[in-house]
Every structure is written in structure tokens, then in C-alpha cells.
Amino acid sequence: MVQNNVTMLNAGLSKKLVAYFSASGVTRTAAETLAEAAGADLYEIRPEIPYSKSDLNWNNKASRSSVEMNDKSCRPVLSDCNAEIEMYDLIFLGFPIWLAYHNLIQCTQA
Numbered sequence: 001m002v003q004n005n006v007t008m009l010n011a012g013l014s015k016k017l018v019a020y021f022s023a024s025g026v027t028r029t030a031a032e033t034l035a036e037a038a039g040a041d042l043y044e045i046r047p048e049i050p051y052s053k054s055d056l057n058w059n060n061k062a063s064r065s066s067v068e069m070n071d072k073s074c075r076p077v078l079s080d081c082n083a084e085i086e087m088y089d090l091i092f093l094g095f096p097i098w099l100a101y102h103n104l105i106q107c108t109q110a
């Protein structure tokens with residue numbers, strides 16, 4: 001099974017997905033570049049409520065990102081669950097680092 005997957009990857013036959021979350025655009029640009037280079041589909045993980053500029057202020061302990069990151073059980077609600085990840089052989093996951101950790105939206109069940 002592993003050997004089959006490796007063979008498919010080497011032959012360029014595997015189906016690839018770049019799934020990413022980006023609050024301010026940096027990860028989006030990297031994900032688009034990777035998807036193009038790898039011949040992968042692209043899927044944006046979106047929060048139901050987009051992060052505002054003030055939500056992203058890590059210097060404010062009361063900002064949304066600070067409150068969420070201080071609660072490791074927090075699972076921000078997604079705007080959709082349409083990634084169809086079962087269709088893919090290989091999935092790249094892109095996300096920004098928040099407070100020396102991956103942001104918690106990556107943990108929300110799709």
C-alpha cells in the first residue's frame with residue numbers, strides 16, 4: 001500500500017490537495033505557489049467569522065486570537081466542511097504560526 005502510494009507519487013498520478021488557512025494573506029500566497037508547482041487542488045479553510053485586524057492583535061490579551069490561543073480546547077467554527085479530503089492521496093496543510101503554535105482552526109473537525 002505504501003509502495004503503491006510512493007509509485008503513484010513518483011509517476012505524478014496521485015491526487016494532491018493544498019489546504020490552508022490564512023488570516024492576512026501570506027500563507028495564501030505560499031499555498032497558491034505550492035499548488036501550482038505540485039499540480040494540486042487548492043482549498044481554503046475559512047472561519048465562519050473572519051478575523052478582523054483587531055482580532056489578530058497578539059499584544060492584546062483580550063483579542064479574539066489571544067483568547068482562542070489561550071484555550072487549547074477552542075475549535076473555531078468553519079464556514080464550510082467541503083474539502084472532500086477522502087478524494088486525495090496527499091494533503092499539504094498550510095497555516096500561520098500563532099503564539100509559537102499552529103493556530104487552532106487546524107484542529108476543527110472538517
Ligand SMILES: Cc1cc2nc3c(=O)[nH]c(=O)nc-3n(C[C@H](O)[C@H](O)[C@H](O)COP(=O)(O)O)c2cc1C
Nearest residue numbers: 022023024025026027056058065096097098099100
Ligand atoms: C495572533 C498572531 C500570533 C502570531 N504569533 C507568532 C509567533 O509566535 N511566531 C512567529 O514567528 N510569528 C507569529 N505571528 C506572525 C504570523 O505567523 C505571520 O505574520 C504569518 O505570515 C501570517 O500568515 P497569514 O498572512 O497567512 O495569516 C503571529 C501572528 C498573529 C496574527
